[in-house]
Amino acid sequence: MSVEELVRFIFEMVGTVAFAISGAMVAIKKRVDIFGVIVLSAMTALGGGIVRDILIGHLPPTMFSDYRYVMVAVITSVIVFIVAFIFRDSYRRSEKTVDAVNNVFDALGLGVFTVMGAKVAIESGFTVNGILVVCLAVVTGVGGGLIRDVMLMEIPFVLKKRIYAVASIIGGTAYHLMYIHNVNVKAASVIAVLIVFTVRILATVFKLDLPKVKFPKEEKSI
Numbered sequence: 001m002s003v004e005e006l007v008r009f010i011f012e013m014v015g016t017v018a019f020a021i022s023g024a025m026v027a028i029k030k031r032v033d034i035f036g037v038i039v040l041s042a043m044t045a046l047g048g049g050i051v052r053d054i055l056i057g058h059l060p061p062t063m064f065s066d067y068r069y070v071m072v073a074v075i076t077s078v079i080v081f082i083v084a085f086i087f088r089d090s091y092r093r094s095e096k097t098v099d100a101v102n103n104v105f106d107a108l109g110l111g112v113f114t115v116m117g118a119k120v121a122i123e124s125g126f127t128v129n130g131i132l133v134v135c136l137a138v139v140t141g142v143g144g145g146l147i148r149d150v151m152l153m154e155i156p157f158v159l160k161k162r163i164y165a166v167a168s169i170i171g172g173t174a175y176h177l178m179y180i181h182n183v184n185v186k187a188a189s190v191i192a193v194l195i196v197f198t199v200r201i202l203a204t205v206f207k208l209d210l211p212k213v214k215f216p217k218e219e220k221s222i
Contacts, residue, residue, distance in 0.1 A: 015112030019045040020076035022106040041077030048143030111196035114141035114168045118175045137172030163203035171196035
């Protein structure tokens with residue numbers, strides 16, 4: 001395994017673990033059983049990559065050709081479930097802390113998978129098509145969470161709360177621009193991940209949302 005392949009593998013594993021933890025924590029909060037936790041965690045971690053691979057015709061998707069990612073997602077989700085089960089009383093009482101931890105892992109996973117999506121697009125020969133590169137970066141970054149929320153019968157988080165897909169767009173665009181301007185690939189990857197991570201955390205801390213139409217509450221009839 002070359003240094004480049006090793007770096008990519010580490011990035012992918014970090015993103016897989018981060019999103020698997022985030023997905024498991026969301027699933028536990030929704031009171032699903034251990035099977036549901038595993039499925040929702042795996043979908044959060046791997047769903048975006050599946051959609052990306054289908055869009056570019058990379059079949060079967062990486063999830064089904066390299067079982068290491070599935071195994072890591074499953075093992076991670078089981079560990080999170082066991083910890084939550086053993087310490088369920090303190091876990092329930094510490095909801096704000098749990099949400100804060102979830103946001104950190106979610107932001108990290110979003111950053112890593114945004115970059116990996118852009119990398120795959122470029123390696124597939126779409127370097128000159130910046131829009132496609134950024135779209136695949138965003139799909140890889142937000143696709144898993146979107147699938148998870150649909151499975152939970154909720155409006156996807158990406159469509160209603162905080163700066164989420166926008167952070168992925170910014171990071172994917174930054175990586176593509178650095179790549180075409182010959183910035184060192186490893187440096188560009190780290191910078192792009194930090195950009196996405198920083199934007200997501202700042203949006204969470206300062207409760208930044210995109211504008212939406214808010215209707216005044218109807219007055220109760222007398």
